[in-house]
Amino acid sequence: MEGDLFVISAPSGAGKTTLCRRLLAEVAGLDFSVSHTTRPPRPGEVDGRDYHFVDREVFEAMRARGDFLEWAEVHGNLYGTSRQAVSAALAAGRDVLLDIDVQGAREIRRVFPGACYVFILPPSLEALEARLRGRGSEDEAAAALRLANARRELHAASEYDYVVVNDELDAACEGLRAIVTARRLRSARVLAAPGLRAALGLG
Amino acid sequence: MEGDLFVISAPSGAGKTTLCRRLLAEVAGLDFSVSHTTRPPRPGEVDGRDYHFVDREVFEAMRARGDFLEWAEVHGNLYGTSRQAVSAALAAGRDVLLDIDVQGAREIRRVFPGACYVFILPPSLEALEARLRGRGSEDEAAAALRLANARRELHAASEYDYVVVNDELDAACEGLRAIVTARRLRSARVLAAPGLRAALGLG
Numbered sequence: 001m002e003g004d005l006f007v008i009s010a011p012s013g014a015g016k017t018t019l020c021r022r023l024l025a026e027v028a029g030l031d032f033s034v035s036h037t038t039r040p041p042r043p044g045e046v047d048g049r050d051y052h053f054v055d056r057e058v059f060e061a062m063r064a065r066g067d068f069l070e071w072a073e074v075h076g077n078l079y080g081t082s083r084q085a086v087s088a089a090l091a092a093g094r095d096v097l098l099d100i101d102v103q104g105a106r107e108i109r110r111v112f113p114g115a116c117y118v119f120i121l122p123p124s125l126e127a128l129e130a131r132l133r134g135r136g137s138e139d140e141a142a143a144a145l146r147l148a149n150a151r152r153e154l155h156a157a158s159e160y161d162y163v164v165v166n167d168e169l170d171a172a173c174e175g176l177r178a179i180v181t182a183r184r185l186r187s188a189r190v191l192a193a194p195g196l197r198a199a200l201g202l203g
Numbered sequence: 204m205e206g207d208l209f210v211i212s213a214p215s216g217a218g219k220t221t222l223c224r225r226l227l228a229e230v231a232g233l234d235f236s237v238s239h240t241t242r243p244p245r246p247g248e249v250d251g252r253d254y255h256f257v258d259r260e261v262f263e264a265m266r267a268r269g270d271f272l273e274w275a276e277v278h279g280n281l282y283g284t285s286r287q288a289v290s291a292a293l294a295a296g297r298d299v300l301l302d303i304d305v306q307g308a309r310e311i312r313r314v315f316p317g318a319c320y321v322f323i324l325p326p327s328l329e330a331l332e333a334r335l336r337g338r339g340s341e342d343e344a345a346a347a348l349r350l351a352n353a354r355r356e357l358h359a360a361s362e363y364d365y366v367v368v369n370d371e372l373d374a375a376c377e378g379l380r381a382i383v384t385a386r387r388l389r390s391a392r393v394l395a396a397p398g399l400r401a402a403l404g405l406g
Contacts, residue, residue: 004250120389124402154403162385163393178384185378187322190366199327200357 003095005086005112006030006185008176009105010120011150013132019120020099026124031174033098036062038196039077070100070107075145075163079104092134095180102156116183118176119160123167136161204395206298208289208315209233211379213310213323214353216332216335222323223302230383234292236301236353242280258406273303273310278348282307299381303404305359318388321379324362326370328354 010016024032036052038059047053054062059078063071071080082097089096098109107118111157132147157163162179166172183189190196197203209228213219217307227235239255241262242329257265262281266274275285285326286390303311308320335350365382369375386392393399402406 062348086240095231120401121393125404126402137283151404154405158390160390162388163390165393165399167217175384175388178381179388181378181381182385185365185367185382187361187363187366190324191370193363196324196326198325199329201328201354202357 001093001189003093004189005090005096005098005108005115006118006180006183007098007100007105007108007112007115007200008118009100009102009153009154009160010154010166011122011128012146013150014120014122015126015131015169015172018098018118019164019166019172019176020097022169023176023180024097026173027177030095030097030180033081033086033089033096035100036068036080036082039075039076039079052116069111070104072101072104072107074101075142079147081108095184102153102159106159116162116179117160118162118164119157120172121154121157121163121165123165127167131153134200204296205298206293207392208293208299208301208311208318209321209383209386210301210303210311210315210318211321211323212303212305212356212363213369214325214331215349216331216353217323218258218326218334218375219302220325221366221372222369222375222379223300225372226379226383227300229376230380233300236284236289236292236299238303239271239283239285240280242282243279257348262293272314273307275307275310275380277304278345284311296388305356305362308359309362317390318365319382321365321367322360323375324357324360324366324368325366327387329385330370333368348366360397 007019008016022032034048036054036059038054038056040195041053042046045051056078059080062068062078067082068080069083071078079162081100081104086096098108107158108115128150129147130149164172164175211219212222227233237251239253239257241257241259242251244256248254259281262283266283267269270285271283272286274281276392284307285302289299301311311318322352331353332350335353336347366374367378
Protein backbone atom coordinates (compact mmCIF):
# COMPACT_ATOMS: atom_id res chain seq x y z
CA MET A 1 0.00 0.00 0.00
CA GLU A 2 1.16 3.56 -0.73
CA GLY A 3 2.57 5.64 2.10
CA ASP A 4 0.87 8.76 3.43
CA LEU A 5 1.90 12.30 2.59
CA PHE A 6 2.02 14.84 5.43
CA VAL A 7 2.11 18.45 4.29
CA ILE A 8 3.16 20.97 6.95
CA SER A 9 2.94 24.73 6.56
CA ALA A 10 3.34 27.66 8.91
CA PRO A 11 3.94 31.35 8.86
CA SER A 12 7.61 32.18 9.19
CA GLY A 13 8.50 32.29 12.89
CA ALA A 14 6.00 29.66 14.07
CA GLY A 15 8.75 27.13 14.79
CA LYS A 16 7.96 24.75 11.95
CA THR A 17 11.56 23.78 11.14
CA THR A 18 12.33 22.80 14.75
CA LEU A 19 9.08 20.85 15.02
CA CYS A 20 9.67 19.00 11.76
CA ARG A 21 13.18 18.01 12.82
CA ARG A 22 11.90 16.64 16.12
CA LEU A 23 9.07 14.80 14.42
CA LEU A 24 11.50 13.15 12.01
CA ALA A 25 13.80 12.18 14.87
CA GLU A 26 10.98 10.69 16.95
CA VAL A 27 8.80 8.95 14.35
CA ALA A 28 10.10 5.92 12.45
CA GLY A 29 9.28 5.38 8.80
CA LEU A 30 8.80 9.05 7.95
CA ASP A 31 10.95 10.53 5.17
CA PHE A 32 11.62 14.23 4.84
CA SER A 33 11.05 15.54 1.33
CA VAL A 34 14.09 17.71 0.68
CA SER A 35 13.20 20.73 -1.47
CA HIS A 36 15.43 22.41 -4.01
CA THR A 37 16.18 26.09 -3.50
CA THR A 38 18.30 28.85 -4.95
CA ARG A 39 18.56 30.69 -1.65
CA PRO A 40 21.92 30.47 0.12
CA PRO A 41 22.20 28.15 3.13
CA ARG A 42 21.60 29.69 6.58
CA PRO A 43 24.06 28.87 9.37
CA GLY A 44 23.58 25.24 10.39
CA GLU A 45 21.74 24.19 7.24
CA VAL A 46 23.15 21.16 5.44
CA ASP A 47 22.92 20.56 1.69
CA GLY A 48 20.87 17.44 0.96
CA ARG A 49 19.37 17.38 4.46
CA ASP A 50 17.62 20.77 4.80
CA TYR A 51 17.53 21.65 1.12
CA HIS A 52 19.21 20.79 -2.12
CA PHE A 53 20.98 24.12 -2.66
CA VAL A 54 21.27 24.75 -6.38
CA ASP A 55 22.01 27.78 -8.53
CA ARG A 56 19.36 29.48 -10.57
CA GLU A 57 20.45 27.90 -13.83
CA VAL A 58 20.12 24.36 -12.50
CA PHE A 59 16.75 25.16 -10.91
CA GLU A 60 15.36 26.64 -14.11
CA ALA A 61 16.49 23.66 -16.17
CA MET A 62 14.69 21.31 -13.76
CA ARG A 63 11.60 23.46 -13.85
CA ALA A 64 11.65 23.46 -17.66
CA ARG A 65 11.79 19.63 -17.63
CA GLY A 66 8.70 19.51 -15.37
CA ASP A 67 10.69 18.00 -12.50
CA PHE A 68 8.80 20.00 -9.84
CA LEU A 69 5.49 19.04 -8.28
CA GLU A 70 5.28 22.71 -7.34
CA TRP A 71 7.68 25.61 -7.33
CA ALA A 72 7.52 29.16 -6.06
CA GLU A 73 9.50 32.34 -5.79
CA VAL A 74 9.59 33.68 -2.22
CA HIS A 75 11.51 36.78 -1.17
CA GLY A 76 13.38 36.56 -4.50
CA ASN A 77 14.46 32.94 -4.09
CA LEU A 78 13.16 29.88 -5.96
CA TYR A 79 11.89 26.80 -4.11
CA GLY A 80 10.69 23.53 -5.67
CA THR A 81 9.53 20.05 -4.68
CA SER A 82 10.85 17.15 -6.73
CA ARG A 83 7.99 15.17 -8.20
CA GLN A 84 10.06 12.02 -8.59
CA ALA A 85 11.40 11.92 -5.02
CA VAL A 86 7.94 12.27 -3.42
CA SER A 87 6.21 9.78 -5.71
CA ALA A 88 8.96 7.15 -5.40
CA ALA A 89 8.91 7.25 -1.58
CA LEU A 90 5.11 7.00 -1.39
CA ALA A 91 5.04 4.16 -3.93
CA ALA A 92 7.59 2.30 -1.79
CA GLY A 93 5.15 2.55 1.14
CA ARG A 94 7.15 5.22 2.97
CA ASP A 95 5.39 8.14 4.64
CA VAL A 96 6.66 11.51 3.46
CA LEU A 97 6.84 14.81 5.32
CA LEU A 98 6.68 17.89 3.14
CA ASP A 99 7.55 21.25 4.72
CA ILE A 100 6.13 23.83 2.35
CA ASP A 101 4.63 27.31 2.27
CA VAL A 102 0.92 28.07 1.94
CA GLN A 103 0.99 28.65 -1.81
CA GLY A 104 3.00 25.47 -2.40
CA ALA A 105 0.56 23.47 -0.27
CA ARG A 106 -2.27 24.71 -2.48
CA GLU A 107 -0.46 23.31 -5.52
CA ILE A 108 0.20 20.01 -3.76
CA ARG A 109 -3.48 19.74 -2.82
CA ARG A 110 -4.40 19.63 -6.51
CA VAL A 111 -2.16 16.58 -7.03
CA PHE A 112 -2.67 14.92 -3.61
CA PRO A 113 -6.14 15.93 -2.36
CA GLY A 114 -6.14 13.04 0.12
CA ALA A 115 -2.87 13.95 1.83
CA CYS A 116 -2.80 15.09 5.46
CA TYR A 117 -2.47 18.88 5.76
CA VAL A 118 -1.17 20.39 9.00
CA PHE A 119 -0.72 24.06 9.86
CA ILE A 120 1.49 25.29 12.70
CA LEU A 121 0.36 28.48 14.46
CA PRO A 122 2.24 30.67 16.91
CA PRO A 123 0.28 31.22 20.15
CA SER A 124 -0.03 34.98 19.52
CA LEU A 125 1.07 37.81 17.26
CA GLU A 126 3.43 38.98 20.02
CA ALA A 127 5.16 35.59 20.09
CA LEU A 128 5.40 35.58 16.31
CA GLU A 129 6.99 39.01 16.19
CA ALA A 130 9.40 38.18 19.02
CA ARG A 131 10.57 35.05 17.20
CA LEU A 132 10.99 36.85 13.88
CA ARG A 133 12.91 39.77 15.42
CA GLY A 134 14.98 37.35 17.50
CA ARG A 135 16.20 35.50 14.44
CA GLY A 136 18.68 38.31 13.82
CA SER A 137 19.87 37.02 10.46
CA GLU A 138 18.34 39.77 8.40
CA ASP A 139 17.90 43.53 8.35
CA GLU A 140 14.91 45.51 9.63
CA ALA A 141 13.21 45.82 6.23
CA ALA A 142 13.42 42.08 5.58
CA ALA A 143 12.06 41.35 9.07
CA ALA A 144 9.14 43.74 8.54
CA LEU A 145 8.32 42.09 5.20
CA ARG A 146 8.48 38.64 6.77
CA LEU A 147 6.18 39.73 9.60
CA ALA A 148 3.63 41.19 7.19
CA ASN A 149 3.69 37.99 5.13
CA ALA A 150 3.39 35.85 8.27
CA ARG A 151 0.35 37.79 9.49
CA ARG A 152 -1.32 37.34 6.12
CA GLU A 153 -0.51 33.60 6.05
CA LEU A 154 -2.18 32.98 9.42
CA HIS A 155 -5.51 33.20 7.64
CA ALA A 156 -4.70 30.10 5.58
CA ALA A 157 -4.91 27.87 8.68
CA SER A 158 -8.52 26.93 7.97
CA GLU A 159 -7.50 25.36 4.62
CA TYR A 160 -5.66 22.63 6.54
CA ASP A 161 -6.98 19.43 8.14
CA TYR A 162 -5.20 20.01 11.44
CA VAL A 163 -3.86 23.01 13.34
CA VAL A 164 -1.14 22.70 15.98
CA VAL A 165 -0.46 25.73 18.17
CA ASN A 166 3.25 25.89 18.98
CA ASP A 167 3.04 27.42 22.43
CA GLU A 168 5.08 24.80 24.25
CA LEU A 169 7.46 22.76 22.07
CA ASP A 170 6.94 19.34 23.72
CA ALA A 171 3.15 19.62 23.58
CA ALA A 172 3.21 20.78 19.95
CA CYS A 173 5.51 17.89 19.05
CA GLU A 174 3.23 15.42 20.80
CA GLY A 175 0.31 16.81 18.81
CA LEU A 176 2.17 16.29 15.54
CA ARG A 177 3.12 12.75 16.52
CA ALA A 178 -0.52 12.00 17.37
CA ILE A 179 -1.62 13.24 13.95
CA VAL A 180 0.86 10.90 12.24
CA THR A 181 -0.05 7.96 14.51
CA ALA A 182 -3.77 8.44 13.97
CA ARG A 183 -3.28 8.69 10.22
CA ARG A 184 -1.51 5.35 10.26
CA LEU A 185 -4.48 3.83 12.10
CA ARG A 186 -7.04 4.72 9.46
CA SER A 187 -9.04 1.58 8.72
CA ALA A 188 -8.15 1.36 5.02
CA ARG A 189 -4.46 1.38 5.87
CA VAL A 190 -4.59 -1.06 8.81
CA LEU A 191 -6.88 -3.48 6.96
CA ALA A 192 -4.60 -3.48 3.90
CA ALA A 193 -1.93 -5.42 5.83
CA PRO A 194 -1.91 -8.95 4.35
CA GLY A 195 -0.59 -10.50 7.58
CA LEU A 196 -3.44 -9.13 9.66
CA ARG A 197 -6.06 -10.15 7.11
CA ALA A 198 -4.74 -13.71 7.07
CA ALA A 199 -4.55 -13.92 10.90
CA LEU A 200 -8.17 -12.82 11.15
CA GLY A 201 -9.48 -14.93 8.26
CA LEU A 202 -10.54 -11.81 6.35
CA GLY A 203 -9.39 -13.31 3.01
CA MET B 204 -18.21 24.59 20.24
CA GLU B 205 -19.76 21.11 20.55
CA GLY B 206 -17.62 18.26 21.82
CA ASP B 207 -16.61 15.29 19.70
CA LEU B 208 -18.26 11.88 19.85
CA PHE B 209 -15.97 8.83 19.79
CA VAL B 210 -17.74 5.58 18.98
CA ILE B 211 -15.79 2.41 19.81
CA SER B 212 -16.82 -1.09 18.75
CA ALA B 213 -15.11 -4.45 18.82
CA PRO B 214 -15.94 -8.10 18.62
CA SER B 215 -16.37 -9.64 22.05
CA GLY B 216 -12.94 -10.69 23.36
CA ALA B 217 -10.92 -7.95 21.62
CA GLY B 218 -10.24 -6.17 24.92
CA LYS B 219 -12.43 -3.14 24.30
CA THR B 220 -13.64 -2.70 27.88
CA THR B 221 -10.09 -2.65 29.30
CA LEU B 222 -8.94 -0.23 26.59
CA CYS B 223 -11.87 2.13 27.13
CA ARG B 224 -11.24 2.22 30.89
CA ARG B 225 -7.58 3.07 30.36
CA LEU B 226 -8.43 5.71 27.78
CA LEU B 227 -10.88 7.36 30.17
CA ALA B 228 -8.31 7.28 32.98
CA GLU B 229 -5.55 8.78 30.81
CA VAL B 230 -7.40 11.39 28.75
CA ALA B 231 -8.91 14.47 30.39
CA GLY B 232 -12.21 15.90 29.24
CA LEU B 233 -13.60 12.64 27.89
CA ASP B 234 -16.93 11.41 29.32
CA PHE B 235 -18.04 7.81 29.14
CA SER B 236 -21.57 7.40 27.86
CA VAL B 237 -23.10 4.90 30.27
CA SER B 238 -25.59 2.61 28.51
CA HIS B 239 -28.71 1.12 29.98
CA THR B 240 -29.00 -2.66 29.99
CA THR B 241 -31.28 -5.40 31.29
CA ARG B 242 -28.44 -7.91 31.59
CA PRO B 243 -27.24 -8.67 35.11
CA PRO B 244 -23.94 -7.10 36.24
CA ARG B 245 -20.77 -9.20 35.80
CA PRO B 246 -18.34 -9.44 38.71
CA GLY B 247 -16.63 -6.07 39.14
CA GLU B 248 -19.16 -4.08 37.15
CA VAL B 249 -20.62 -1.06 38.93
CA ASP B 250 -24.11 0.33 38.37
CA GLY B 251 -23.93 3.86 36.95
CA ARG B 252 -20.26 3.45 35.94
CA ASP B 253 -20.26 0.46 33.56
CA TYR B 254 -23.97 0.41 32.82
CA HIS B 255 -27.23 1.60 34.22
CA PHE B 256 -28.63 -1.80 35.19
CA VAL B 257 -32.41 -1.69 34.85
CA ASP B 258 -35.15 -4.28 34.65
CA ARG B 259 -37.00 -5.02 31.46
CA GLU B 260 -40.06 -3.02 32.45
CA VAL B 261 -38.08 0.18 33.03
CA PHE B 262 -36.11 -0.31 29.79
CA GLU B 263 -39.26 -0.82 27.75
CA ALA B 264 -40.90 2.28 29.20
CA MET B 265 -37.84 4.36 28.27
CA ARG B 266 -37.81 2.88 24.80
CA ALA B 267 -41.51 3.65 24.36
CA ARG B 268 -40.81 7.31 25.33
CA GLY B 269 -38.08 7.52 22.65
CA ASP B 270 -35.36 8.00 25.27
CA PHE B 271 -32.83 5.87 23.34
CA LEU B 272 -30.60 7.06 20.52
CA GLU B 273 -30.31 3.39 19.65
CA TRP B 274 -31.22 0.14 21.38
CA ALA B 275 -30.61 -3.50 20.64
CA GLU B 276 -31.24 -6.97 21.93
CA VAL B 277 -28.04 -9.00 22.18
CA HIS B 278 -27.91 -12.56 23.52
CA GLY B 279 -31.39 -12.03 24.96
CA ASN B 280 -30.54 -8.79 26.82
CA LEU B 281 -31.58 -5.24 25.97
CA TYR B 282 -29.03 -2.41 25.62
CA GLY B 283 -29.73 1.25 24.94
CA THR B 284 -27.96 4.60 24.66
CA SER B 285 -29.64 7.58 26.32
CA ARG B 286 -30.23 10.32 23.78
CA GLN B 287 -30.38 13.03 26.40
CA ALA B 288 -27.11 12.13 28.17
CA VAL B 289 -25.06 12.11 24.95
CA SER B 290 -26.54 15.27 23.50
CA ALA B 291 -26.23 17.24 26.76
CA ALA B 292 -22.53 16.34 27.18
CA LEU B 293 -21.67 17.23 23.56
CA ALA B 294 -23.59 20.51 23.77
CA ALA B 295 -21.62 21.39 26.90
CA GLY B 296 -18.40 20.99 24.87
CA ARG B 297 -17.46 17.66 26.47
CA ASP B 298 -16.07 14.82 24.36
CA VAL B 299 -18.05 11.62 24.74
CA LEU B 300 -16.87 8.01 24.45
CA LEU B 301 -19.53 5.54 23.39
CA ASP B 302 -18.75 1.82 23.72
CA ILE B 303 -21.26 0.10 21.49
CA ASP B 304 -21.72 -2.97 19.30
CA VAL B 305 -21.55 -2.95 15.51
CA GLN B 306 -25.29 -2.75 14.97
CA GLY B 307 -25.62 0.07 17.50
CA ALA B 308 -22.81 1.99 15.83
CA ARG B 309 -24.70 1.78 12.55
CA GLU B 310 -27.70 3.43 14.21
CA ILE B 311 -25.49 6.13 15.77
CA ARG B 312 -23.93 6.84 12.38
CA ARG B 313 -27.34 7.90 11.04
CA VAL B 314 -27.65 10.53 13.79
CA PHE B 315 -23.95 11.50 14.07
CA PRO B 316 -22.36 10.89 10.65
CA GLY B 317 -19.42 13.16 11.57
CA ALA B 318 -18.48 11.32 14.78
CA CYS B 319 -15.18 9.46 15.06
CA TYR B 320 -15.64 5.69 14.64
CA VAL B 321 -12.98 3.32 15.99
CA PHE B 322 -12.88 -0.47 15.76
CA ILE B 323 -10.72 -2.64 18.00
CA LEU B 324 -9.41 -5.87 16.47
CA PRO B 325 -7.73 -8.82 18.14
CA PRO B 326 -4.37 -9.68 16.53
CA SER B 327 -5.59 -13.11 15.36
CA LEU B 328 -8.48 -15.55 15.54
CA GLU B 329 -6.42 -17.69 17.93
CA ALA B 330 -6.01 -14.75 20.34
CA LEU B 331 -9.73 -13.99 20.09
CA GLU B 332 -10.72 -17.57 20.90
CA ALA B 333 -8.23 -17.80 23.77
CA ARG B 334 -9.61 -14.60 25.33
CA LEU B 335 -13.21 -15.72 24.94
CA ARG B 336 -12.59 -19.18 26.40
CA GLY B 337 -10.49 -17.67 29.18
CA ARG B 338 -13.31 -15.45 30.32
CA GLY B 339 -14.82 -18.47 32.10
CA SER B 340 -18.04 -16.72 33.08
CA GLU B 341 -20.27 -18.68 30.76
CA ASP B 342 -20.92 -22.22 29.54
CA GLU B 343 -19.55 -23.86 26.39
CA ALA B 344 -22.62 -23.14 24.24
CA ALA B 345 -22.62 -19.44 25.15
CA ALA B 346 -18.86 -19.21 24.42
CA ALA B 347 -19.33 -20.87 21.01
CA LEU B 348 -22.14 -18.46 20.14
CA ARG B 349 -20.03 -15.49 21.23
CA LEU B 350 -17.08 -16.70 19.13
CA ALA B 351 -19.26 -17.16 16.04
CA ASN B 352 -20.70 -13.65 16.50
CA ALA B 353 -17.22 -12.19 17.05
CA ARG B 354 -15.87 -13.78 13.85
CA ARG B 355 -18.77 -12.33 11.90
CA GLU B 356 -18.33 -8.88 13.47
CA LEU B 357 -14.66 -8.67 12.40
CA HIS B 358 -15.89 -7.92 8.91
CA ALA B 359 -17.47 -4.66 10.08
CA ALA B 360 -14.02 -3.12 10.75
CA SER B 361 -13.94 -1.41 7.34
CA GLU B 362 -17.07 0.61 8.24
CA TYR B 363 -15.03 2.50 10.86
CA ASP B 364 -12.67 5.47 10.44
CA TYR B 365 -9.88 3.89 12.47
CA VAL B 366 -8.81 0.38 13.38
CA VAL B 367 -6.65 -0.37 16.42
CA VAL B 368 -5.18 -3.87 16.72
CA ASN B 369 -5.03 -4.85 20.39
CA ASP B 370 -1.93 -7.02 20.29
CA GLU B 371 -0.04 -5.26 23.06
CA LEU B 372 -2.17 -3.27 25.52
CA ASP B 373 0.13 -0.24 25.94
CA ALA B 374 0.56 0.21 22.20
CA ALA B 375 -3.17 -0.14 21.55
CA CYS B 376 -3.89 2.39 24.26
CA GLU B 377 -1.37 4.82 22.80
CA GLY B 378 -3.08 4.42 19.43
CA LEU B 379 -6.46 5.27 20.92
CA ARG B 380 -5.02 8.30 22.71
CA ALA B 381 -3.46 9.50 19.44
CA ILE B 382 -6.82 9.23 17.68
CA VAL B 383 -8.45 11.40 20.36
CA THR B 384 -5.58 13.90 20.38
CA ALA B 385 -5.56 14.22 16.59
CA ARG B 386 -9.32 14.67 16.54
CA ARG B 387 -8.99 17.55 18.97
CA LEU B 388 -6.44 19.17 16.64
CA ARG B 389 -8.73 19.34 13.63
CA SER B 390 -8.55 22.86 12.26
CA ALA B 391 -12.24 23.70 12.70
CA ARG B 392 -12.04 22.85 16.39
CA VAL B 393 -8.72 24.59 17.14
CA LEU B 394 -9.70 27.71 15.20
CA ALA B 395 -13.04 27.94 17.02
CA ALA B 396 -11.26 28.92 20.26
CA PRO B 397 -12.06 32.62 20.81
CA GLY B 398 -8.87 33.21 22.84
CA LEU B 399 -6.62 31.97 20.06
CA ARG B 400 -8.48 33.95 17.39
CA ALA B 401 -8.09 37.13 19.40
CA ALA B 402 -4.38 36.49 20.13
CA LEU B 403 -3.72 36.05 16.42
CA GLY B 404 -5.93 38.91 15.21
CA LEU B 405 -8.18 36.49 13.30
CA GLY B 406 -11.30 38.41 14.28
